[in-house]
Amino acid sequence: MAPVVAAVEPHTAPATAERAARLAREIGTALAFVSVRPPLPAVPRRDHDEHRLSRDLFYSRKALDTALAAAAKHGVMAYGEIVAGDPVTQILEFATSRNAPVLVVGQRRQAAEPSVSRQLIALSARPVVVAAEDTSGAGD
Secondary structure (H helix, E strand, O other), X not given: OOOEEEEXXXXXXXXXXXXXXXXXXXXXXXXXXXXXXXXXXXXXXXXXXXXHHHHHHHHHHHHHHHHHHHHHHOOOOEEEEEEEXXXXXXXXXHHHHOOOOOEEEEOOOOOOOOOHHHHHHHHOOOXXXXXXXXXXXXXX
16 A cells, blocks of 8 residues: 655644654555755855755754654654655655655644645645644643
8 A cells, every 4th residue: 555645844743743653554554754845046056055955954854753753653664755846846746656545744834825735735636634733732
């Protein structure tokens, strides 16, 4: 069976990974995490872009580490990848290329920009689960 795909980023990785790991365990499949970093500009500025790339990779790796730990905690086989580009496009391509039965994303509150999770819900050919952060302080 194809893996559940979960898109993670530093702010929402814990809640997204927990929800995705539970879902993958429930349906008996593996889990593929993706973290999307911004692309480098077409005309690079060496020092600035190297610093930005290092920072973006650090945060993406941190999100994937959190996600992989959640999967391990739930006994789910998982792997993660870092891709660059537009988040909506990259997440949809990642899920499609793996024939994912479901896509799990986090919910981030950004009033200034259109929500990635809402765009994914509108554009995805597969079900999208939006994992809300647990703000109650209660955990498993």
